[in-house]
Every structure is written in C-alpha cells, then in structure tokens.
Amino acid sequence: MLAIKAESLSKTYMGEAAPVTVFQNLDFDLEESVFAGVRGPSGVGKSTLLHLLGGIDRPDAGRVEVFGVSLADLSARDRARFRNERIGFVFQFHHLLPEFTAEENVAFPHRIAGVSARDARRRAGELLDRVGLADRRSHLSRSLSGGEQQRVAIARALARGPSLLLADEPTGNLDSESARGVFDLLTELHRERGMTTVLVTHNPELAKRCDKIFDMSREGILPATRFSG
DSSP states (O other): OEEEEEEEEEEEEEOSSSEEEEEEEEEEEEETTOEEEEEOOTTSSHHHHHHHHTTSSOOSEEEEEETTEEGGGSOHHHHHHHHHHHEEEEOSSOOOOTTSBHHHHHHHHHHHTTOOHHHHHHHHHHHHHHTTOGGGTTSBGGGSOHHHHHHHHHHHHTTTOOSEEEEESTTTTSOHHHHHHHHHHHHHHHHHHTOEEEEEOSOHHHHTTSSEEEEEETTEEEEOOTTOO
8 A cells, every 4th residue: 555645746935036846747656655765956856746746735736635535525524634644754954952851852742732731741751752852852852962952743643653754854963973873763663653655855765775866856756766866
C-alpha cells in the first residue's frame, strides 16, 4: 500500500518582483514503511514538497493522499487533527519553544490533542528517555546543545505516534558526530515504530543509508540509482 501518493503538484509563491514557480506537475509515490531520502540542489522545492505532503501548505494544483486520505478533502480543522495524529515533523531549525523545558516541548502536541497535563508529561518523559535525554527533561531547551535540541525535536515529532515522519535537513546544522547520532536515532525509531519516513538531506553519506533515494530537480523527482552520488 502507498503511504504517499502525490499527483501533478504545482506550487508558485509571490516573490518581491514577480511570481516564483517552485515546481509544476510533480508526481511522488512512496510505499509504506520505507525510509526515503530526498536530495537535490537548493531551490528545487524539497522543503516545499514536505510542506505539501504534510498538509502544512496546499498546492496550487494537484492532489496529495496520505495513507489513502486526500488532504484536499479535509477541512482546515480536520487537516490539523490529521497532522497531529498521523504526521510528525522534524526541521533543520528545531523550532523548540525556548522558554519551555525539554519535557514541556515534547508534551505540547499531547496538550493540543486534549491529553491531561499529567499524562502528557509522563508520555513526554518516556520519549525523552528513549532518545537519551532522561536527565535533561527539566532543562530549558535553550540550554541544550544543538544535538540535544534536535533529539528533543525528534521526541516531539513522535509524541502522537505518527505513521509518517517528515524530516527536513534534521542534521544540517550539526557537527558530523552529532549528525551521525541523530541519523542513527531516526533510523532506529523508524524501524521500531514501523513508520514511513521522508528525509531531505544534502549529506550523500546519510542518503546512501536510506532504503530508497530520490533525486529532485527542476524537472521533477525520480528514484536514484541506489548508490549514485
């Protein structure tokens, strides 16, 4: 079964001087439980693609289905609920709330979903333990190292037990050792939880460790030769 089916996606943004077309008529399919890497030069729309697949943004044309659900057919409220329940996001810039502790950041998706504060903290603590940060749960996120912050962001992304994880350059701002550690953690969690994962990366060594690699260009997105580049 397909986890993602995107057909004829087009997206244009209004630039300062003129409209900027990111891509047109882009198709992308991905089977369930695959860890996919997407690579390509800057500016071809990799982040935009993830935003469309996750329902953060909407295409100007085309259709996205996630686990058989058409995102276009959902109301804004239902789309937000679907994201909260089925999709996790990890970004290059972790986007943690700096005035919140690690535990509070991870508990936040639960609180949005209406989970009690006590239960949300308990679940957050369990996830922080899994990502190796049990002893940092009470630390403010701004006091953590870059690698630790990204681990908190991963725990937050997994808080609601998503079926699909979308990761946009999650190791892009980390040193090589921290990047390997974060990638190893992502692959372990992917296998443990039976998720489908889409990872955007510029790191060729990390891309080679994915189950499937896609090359994205102005012409579209296509599966790459397994160990090319």
